[in-house]
Amino acid sequence: xxxxxxxxxxxxxxxxxxxxxxxxxxxxxxxxxxxxxxxxxxxxxxxxxxxxxxxxxxxxxxxxxxxxxxxxxxxxxxxxxxxxxxxxxxxxxxxxxxxxxxxxxxxxxxxxxxxxxxxxxxxxxxxxxxxxxxxxxxxxxxxxxxxxxxxxxxxxxxxxxxxxxxxxxxxxxxxxxxxxxxxxxxxxxxxxxxxxxxxxxxxxxxxxxxxxxxxxxxxxxxxxxxxxxxxxxxxxxxxxxxxxxxxxxxxxxxxxxxxxxxxxxxxxxxxxxxxxxxxxxxxxxxxxxxxxxxxxxxxxxxxxxxxxxxxxxxxxxxxxxxxxxxxxxxxxxxxxxxxxxxxxxxxxxxxxxxxxxxxxxxxxxxxxxxxxxxxxxxxxxxxxxxxxxxxxxxxxxxxxxxxxxxxxxxxxxxxxxxxxxxxxxxxxxxxxxxxxxxxxxxxxxxxxxxxxxxxxxxxxxxxxxxxxxxxxxxxxxxxxxxxxxxxxxxxxxxxxxxxxxxxxxxxxxxxxxxxx
Amino acid sequence: xxxxxxxxxxxxxxxxxxxxxxxxxxxxxxxxxxxxxxxxxxxxxxxxxxxxxxxxxxxxxxxxxxxxxxxxxxxxxxxxxxxxxxxxxxxxxxxxxxxxxxxxxxxxxxxxxxxxxxxxxxxxxxxxxxxxxxxxxxxxxxxxxxxxxxxxxxxxxxxxxxxxxxxxxxxxxxxxxxxxxxxxxxxxxxxxxxxxxxxxxxxxxxxxxxxxxxxxxxxxxxxxxxxxxxxxxxxxxxxxxxxxxxxxxxxxxxxxxxxxxxxxxxxxxxxxxxxxxxxxxxxxxxxxxxxxxxxxxxxxxxxxxxxxxxxxxxxxxxxxxxxxxxxxxx
Numbered sequence: 001x002x003x004x005x006x007x008x009x010x011x012x013x014x015x016x017x018x019x020x021x022x023x024x025x026x027x028x029x030x031x032x033x034x035x036x037x038x039x040x041x042x043x044x045x046x047x048x049x050x051x052x053x054x055x056x057x058x059x060x061x062x063x064x065x066x067x068x069x070x071x072x073x074x075x076x077x078x079x080x081x082x083x084x085x086x087x088x089x090x091x092x093x094x095x096x097x098x099x100x101x102x103x104x105x106x107x108x109x110x111x112x113x114x115x116x117x118x119x120x121x122x123x124x125x126x127x128x129x130x131x132x133x134x135x136x137x138x139x140x141x142x143x144x145x146x147x148x149x150x151x152x153x154x155x156x157x158x159x160x161x162x163x164x165x166x167x168x169x170x171x172x173x174x175x176x177x178x179x180x181x182x183x184x185x186x187x188x189x190x191x192x193x194x195x196x197x198x199x200x201x202x203x204x205x206x207x208x209x210x211x212x213x214x215x216x217x218x219x220x221x222x223x224x225x226x227x228x229x230x231x232x233x234x235x236x237x238x239x240x241x242x243x244x245x246x247x248x249x250x251x252x253x254x255x256x257x258x259x260x261x262x263x264x265x266x267x268x269x270x271x272x273x274x275x276x277x278x279x280x281x282x283x284x285x286x287x288x289x290x291x292x293x294x295x296x297x298x299x300x301x302x303x304x305x306x307x308x309x310x311x312x313x314x315x316x317x318x319x320x321x322x323x324x325x326x327x328x329x330x331x332x333x334x335x336x337x338x339x340x341x342x343x344x345x346x347x348x349x350x351x352x353x354x355x356x357x358x359x360x361x362x363x364x365x366x367x368x369x370x371x372x373x374x375x376x377x378x379x380x381x382x383x384x385x386x387x388x389x390x391x392x393x394x395x396x397x398x399x400x401x402x403x404x405x406x407x408x409x410x411x412x413x414x415x416x417x418x419x420x421x422x423x424x425x426x427x428x429x430x431x432x433x434x435x436x437x438x439x440x441x442x443x444x445x446x447x448x449x450x451x452x453x454x455x456x457x458x459x460x461x462x463x464x465x466x467x468x469x470x471x472x473x474x475x476x477x478x479x480x481x482x483x484x485x486x487x488x489x490x491x492x493x494x495x496x497x498x499x500x501x502x503x504x505x506x507x508x509x510x511x512x513x514x515x516x
Numbered sequence: 517x518x519x520x521x522x523x524x525x526x527x528x529x530x531x532x533x534x535x536x537x538x539x540x541x542x543x544x545x546x547x548x549x550x551x552x553x554x555x556x557x558x559x560x561x562x563x564x565x566x567x568x569x570x571x572x573x574x575x576x577x578x579x580x581x582x583x584x585x586x587x588x589x590x591x592x593x594x595x596x597x598x599x600x601x602x603x604x605x606x607x608x609x610x611x612x613x614x615x616x617x618x619x620x621x622x623x624x625x626x627x628x629x630x631x632x633x634x635x636x637x638x639x640x641x642x643x644x645x646x647x648x649x650x651x652x653x654x655x656x657x658x659x660x661x662x663x664x665x666x667x668x669x670x671x672x673x674x675x676x677x678x679x680x681x682x683x684x685x686x687x688x689x690x691x692x693x694x695x696x697x698x699x700x701x702x703x704x705x706x707x708x709x710x711x712x713x714x715x716x717x718x719x720x721x722x723x724x725x726x727x728x729x730x731x732x733x734x735x736x737x738x739x740x741x742x743x744x745x746x747x748x749x750x751x752x753x754x755x756x757x758x759x760x761x762x763x764x765x766x767x768x769x770x771x772x773x774x775x776x777x778x779x780x781x782x783x784x785x786x787x788x789x790x791x792x793x794x795x796x797x798x799x800x801x802x803x804x805x806x807x808x809x810x811x812x813x814x815x816x817x818x819x820x821x822x823x824x825x826x827x828x829x830x831x832x833x834x835x836x837x838x839x840x841x842x843x844x845x846x
Contacts, residue, residue: 046585140710190591335558337567339565339807345728
């Protein structure tokens with residue numbers, strides 16, 4: 001109950017006119033940087049940081065975190081409308097969001113995404129409010145072997161639960177690992193796989209990869225398949241916004257499951273990206289309409305969005321209580337904390353009660369402000385879909401080129417982005433899944449670091465992955481998921497082989513492979 | 517184009533000379549880019565942004581300043597960018613001793629000689645940290661316990677400052693430590709708090725929160741004398757209460773990490789002088805004192821021959837350690 005009292009005190013700090021104004025400004029700026037190519041939350045927050053030096057720490061963090069919420073929502077907009085994910089964690093939203101928008105239902109897709117994102121964030125904040133100290137303890141239990149086990153679980157869930165042929169998933173993962181290995185290796189400190197190109201020492205940026213794989217790749221497929229009449233006639237209907245949000249409770253199971261996955265991955269250091277991917281994979285397995293995933297299913301939007309925001313929100317807790325930033329944006333905010341004279345760490349909750357609980361209360365209020373503002377903008381964004389394809393296509397190319405260039409003002413990135421576009425096109429043509437490739441690019445190097453750190457700790461013995469209950473459970477779960485397709489196939493062989501497969505199932509499966 | 521810019525430059529110089537005879541010959545004519553050789557949120561990034569903020573607040577130059585992060589490849593991205601911008605006085609690179617240490621141990625496409633040194637501002641100290649409930653009270657106990665050869669030392673990056681110091685401790689204390697590299701000092705501190713490591717050698721700002729929170733404590737500081745008196749960190753102790761490592765029988769007199777500022781190569785002496793002067797002005801502000809105190813660093817300012825000598829000495833020292841470990845790139 002102590003926490004509840006602190007929270008009420010926090011509300012008295014957060015719900016004041018200046019702070020509400022700051023929230024609205026932050027959210028609007030956030031939506032802007034989320035939608036604009038190549039800016040994204042970390043850049044937006046660092047641009048704003050110098051302005052906050054003269055502010056009270058509470059006001060400053062409220063402004064910055066509101067911007068973060070706004071940017072998260074804004075990132076989903078481009079994922080759904082143009083198939084260009086702004087943040088790694090909104091990649092999974094493209095899988096069903098984009099087909100739904102193309103299908104003439106952009107309003108439904110956006111409203112569903114925002115509604116479920118808000119739900120996820122809310123569960124995340126509630127978790128922080130009531131379980132702060134317990135959560136901090138859980139995060140401390142994670143050493144290198146446990147980190148590796150969590151990443152392993154995320155990869156394995158793709159092999160076991162992804163829609164594509166398991167072997168193709170493994171191939172896509174392997175290519176992703178190779179790309180993630182480019183640049184300086186943390187464990188040996190040496191330069192790898194730069195092939196004599198000095199600029200590659202910085203590694204391959206995620207933004208460059210996804211803009212090419214999704215934005216340009218999708219465009220190439222679209223140009224080839226249906227060059228004519230891609231303009232979508234979407235009615236701007238305010239009521240549909242509320243109807244879509246009102247329909248959410250029907251998917252209660254998916255919402256709760258995704259929020260649970262999100263919170264778990266946010267507390268354990270898996271992070272929002274792994275959370276959204278895992279949630280999507282698991283939803284496809286367990287949803288009754290799982291085989292339609294990838295064609296614009298509502299649950300295919302709900303699952304990644306809820307998990308993403310639940311994880312993004314609960315990841316702020318390790319940052320405050322332990323000083324480990326869960327995301328690039330959290331890292332910038334942590335830099336801000338230090339400059340404001342606060343030290344993230346276990347004592348923050350004791351020394352700086354006003355700051356911590358003001359921030360937590362502002363997360364409740366800030367998310368409500370963000371959802372309200374963002375729902376208001378849905379019809380405006382949805383109207384973008386009316387623009388004919390001949391206008392949108394060059395626009396997407398421009399967005400991708402500018403976005404890739406602005407990551408580090410490098411021409412090489414633009415060339416690589418276009419190269420990834422061709423890779424994305426080939427993947428789609430050959431029914432290889434893009435999601436595991438992206439997942440491996442984003443967390444492949446972390447998984448590798450964690451594995452090699454574990455090997456250093458254990459002096460080369462694999463026994464370290466079975467050294468305690470936590471890590472054993474994670475690893476065994478991962479192995480089980482990995483073997484699942486094999487077991488299922490054996491079981492199918494045991495049964496009498498069906499004379500001819502159901503026509504529609506084959507078609508669905510093929511369609512699914514094309515999109516994911 | 518060369519002629520036009522020369523013309524503009526001399527015209528501008530004439531105007532400036534006419535209006536502000538007291539100032540040096542060169543003044544920036546367009547926005548300046550601060551390149552932090554680290555990701556957002558790290559120590560180097562904080563420094564670049566603090567300097568930017570001070571310059572803007574006190575209007576130390578008329579031109580706007582933007583900070584960009586080029587932290588890829590442990591900072592190599594930023595230095596390579598500096599090398600590629602030779603002759604461009606509008607790029608200021610913020611780094612650490614990485615600038616001369618990294619080219620020694622990994623095949624990166626730059627060396628510190630490709631850049632023009634401006635100054636070393638602020639030094640970060642190193643301390644030996646252990647878990648709060650560890651049985652040893654001082655560095656001597658620690659070394660005795662470490663003689664088992666089972667101790668795990670964490671640090672940021674590989675073959676970088678933290679690992680160099682770890683190897684020095686091994687040599688001075690006649691022990692063997694298993695070094696585990698992580699991405700950052702903050703990550704290392706959390707690993708120690710969780711009991712996955714036995715010790716690390718973080719800078720004060722990387723572990724102050726953990727110390728205050730009672731998850732880890734410093735045994736000694738690698739400095740010739742104790743740190744200056746400041747506000748208490750825990751209820752009873754502050755930085756000045758931490759003994760030096762030499763006091764406790766771990767004979768490493770001095771080890772610190774300077775924060776360094778560079779221009780690209782091939783800039784004119786006047787251009788370099790402008791930035792040296794600018795940094796000096798930054799250092800004289802109360803905001804700078806505030807930044808130094810909040811990040812628990814030591815205020816220093818090395819430039820010109822002093823800075824060169826510092827680099828030479830550090831380089832000789834690191835070369836020796838790296839040579840013994842077989843790290844030097846061929």
